[in-house]
Amino acid sequence: MKIEEFTLERIQSLYENTVEYNLSDSGVHPYSLRELLTPSEQRALLDVELGYGWTNGKVSLREAIARLYPGRDADNVIVTNGSAEANFLLVMSLLEPGDELVVFVPNYLQILGWARAIGVNVKQVLLREELGWTPDLDDVRKVVSTKTKMMTICHPNNPTGSLLSRETMDGLVAIARENDVYLHADEVYKGAELESQEPPSFADLYEKAIVTSGLSKALALPGLRIGWLVGPAAEIYASWQSKDYTSITTSAVSEFVAEIVVQPAKRQEILARSKRILRENLAVLSAWVEKNSDLFSFVPPKAGGMAFLRYSMDINSTTLIHRLREERSIMLLPGDVYGLDKYIRIGIGAPAEHLQAGLERLAGFVRSELR
Ligand SMILES: Cc1ncc(COP(=O)(O)O)c(C=O)c1O
Structure with a gap:
């Protein structure tokens, strides 16, 4: 049995830890065990067989x-x-x-x-x-x-x-x-x-x-x-x-x-944190898309850790993300992995300052190199 390359995962495995701004993550900024568990739960964890x-x-x-x-x-x-x-x-x-x-x-x-x-x-x-x-x-x-x-x-x-x-x-x-x-x-x-x-x-x-x-x-x-x-x-x-x-x-x-x-109560507490992070970041991303509406547009996500942006520059999505990675140390996922060129996937689960700074660098690259 032969299986085709899982390009979506492979690109991330190869490069997501090699860049300054990884905007390819599809989840919400993770918890540490210390942040997640109460002191008594942490102690109980030590006794797990x-x-x-x-x-x-x-x-x-x-x-x-x-x-x-x-x-x-x-x-x-x-x-x-x-x-x-x-x-x-x-x-x-x-x-x-x-x-x-x-x-x-x-x-x-x-x-x-x-x-x-x-x-x-x-x-x-x-x-x-x-x-x-x-x-x-x-x-x-x-x-x-x-x-x-x-x-x-x-x-x-x-x-x-x-x-x-x-x-x-x-x-x-x-x-x-x-x-x-x-x-x-x-x-x-x-x-x-x-x-x-x-x-x-x-x-x-x-x-x-x-x-x-x-x-x-x-x-x-x-x-x-x-x-x-x-x-x-x-x-x-x-x-x-x-x-x-x-x-x-x-x-x-x-x-x-x-x-x-x-x-249920713990699940709701965690989801509240996720939604707070995602809403804050979606506001950052929406403001950025509006400011750069000559280049980018999107149907805002209704749930989850990412947005799918359409772009108008004349460049293939895989070429774009590799240039961004090599020339600006930013990692995104190309629409090509989904068979949809002229789109990029961008994670909205990272800390807001990280997303903001990465987006600014992205716009700077596009405006100076691709226009
Ligand atoms: C929709 C969807 N399902 C499943 C997975 C696999 O996730 P995990 O094995 O980490 O739960 C992913 C990972 O990105 C995903 O986006």
Whole structure:
């Protein structure tokens, strides 16, 4: 089996630690353990026994995660190493060569890459910029049929920060139900809505929904490497079979911390911090885009840690980001990785001064070198 390069991740792995202004990060500035835990929780952490634990996740952690999804219990949850492993297990346990998968693009692209690698027939539906980067349900109806095994959507969306209206969520569920297909949603950015209330999970709306989530993005704890899948018990059990072949278990230390983090009050406290950082930064970015509106425009994100900017300069997006990196020590993600040239993805989860200074340097480069 050959897998295509995951350019989105590869570019970041190669360069994000080599620049002064890394604006390619897709999450919120992370917590330290000291900032996150109370002194008594920190002391309790020192007593955590470093055994293997449960291969599908500590029971009390699975129960706590299940409580975030009304009507679900521990059998509907598997704990994984990051949401990346959750996405991987989903593909490996539920899709087979020749299956048809409908993917909404642009998105994080991990599932698309794995699905193609194992010989799944991938069909794409575009999120439309003119609809605030959401799908036109007629486009979906044209592509989905009873031959489709699964639809997959990243919601809130990476890279655009778009959110679906409740009507569109219900519309997707109706199409899935009519055709009896799985509806997978990567909801790792859920909870980081900038203006609106947190939407329901697709797991709350559809019996054949499978949801990927975790602590890395809205919850600002990527270093814990904790993610999960939530879905029907049989499908979750099938993903556990694959987990025995991947990482066996998650870290006991991370599970201890995760159990604290997913308690509703703590989760809300963390989300409030994330939203404060993201709102402040979105204000910085919006003011900058307005000032540079001859060069940049965007549909402001409604949730999540990034914005997707359109630019008018006559330069390819990959060339642009490499020149910015080499000549100004700024790191961005090119629209090319999503198959959308003339866009750049910019993280809005960093400290505001960092973003502000990076943006000024970016505008300076464009005005002096590309005009
Ligand atoms: C939408 C989405 N899903 C999953 C992941 C993987 O995240 P992690 O494994 O850190 O939870 C990412 C990382 O950028 C992402 O943006």
